[in-house]
Amino acid sequence: MTSFWRTVGLAGMAFFSLSAAAEVFSPGSQRNGLDDLSETEVEHGVFSVGYTNTLAYNNDSQPGILFTARYFAGEKWYLLGEAQIGQFSTRAVINDGQEVRSDDEELLRYSAGAGYALLQGTASTSGVRAVPWVLAAELNAGEQHSGDTSGRYASLGLSVQFHGERIWTGIGVREFLVDDERLQSLESDGGTQWDISLGLYY
């Protein structure tokens, strides 16, 4: 019994001595007060919302809303994430008595890609305020759902952007392809699309 309590006592002393040592020796990295400095506002990228118009082959011009996120990955490169919702068809197509495209199909597209600034410059109308502008090439790939079918989406386009103090403005035009078999059979698996967007830095 005595041996037991002696063991418990020694273990307790060892534990408390280690705890005390841990409290005494607890070095931390020196930051020299850098963390106390006020944070500078960081512009990681741009969120934008815009109007887009899609003119697929053998289809009418269709409006939509385009949501875009751009992330500045360097001086010239940026990453892209896009989502588009809108109409795909307002006119039915009947082939051999079977409706292959209805008159109220909707479109959902999401894609990701990258943009590269080909030209960068300054725009000014008054000579007092100067707004930086960028002409960029953009590559996108993703998925497009229209009606009950879907397929891979790929696009290549140009975008003109004005990087205002607070507001970002972009105008883009692109050629796209979708490998949806139904759209291929309708010969409507590609086309041209333009958009105009307004955005805010985040």
Place this chain on the structure above:
Amino acid sequence: MQAMRLFSPLLILLITTVITLGIAQPATAEQVYIGLRNGPSEAFPVIYEVTPYRRLDVVARRGSWVKATDGRNSGWLHVDDLHLLETFPRDELWKLVNDARPGKHRLELTLSTASAYSVGWLFPVLGEYGSVRYTRAPEGDSAWSMFDAGIITQFAEPADHITFSWNAFAGYAQSERGNTHWSDTAEPVWVGGVGVESMWRVARYFDFGARGEISATLDSEMTTHRSVSIVWRLRL
């Protein structure tokens, strides 16, 4: 000996004159100016110049560029040029330089010849990079998806900004809509694989490259697939 004594001072005078003329430059007062650009890139024009003793405040940062203002005018300059501003506080300078450095985490997007795209996250682990990825081939009758985790180890850097690495991964894959891409059944299967990649550091925060991979199901069938992917990698 007498002639030598006579010419020695003349010789020394001649040498001294030549050295003095050679070293001395005409005194000019050259003022240094620091250019502030209209946007965060060297492609944008300089719209405003300041002397090193001008007091400027940094109001925003985009990547490795900062927007500085003196209250009336503003412009962008690279963080590496901030030290040229003699009056800029050194502690703020080092904080901005540190903040502008890309972190160790990576976000990855790929497109592959297997008609698939993937989204991945890379993170440092034990001195190497660990990865988790979600891959999906959305094409109609051969659609499939896979979730995997792996490790990436660099083995060569033949030139600045170009690296070669190998990767190994294991994950869970499932064929969709009754196709037999991974297995004859609709049940998910374990998949493992290895690959080699070459990445090019395009920009401070952005890598671009290609990767070849071979993957196989970890069952008795050992169904194998080979693919080549284009890889975009963002340094977070």
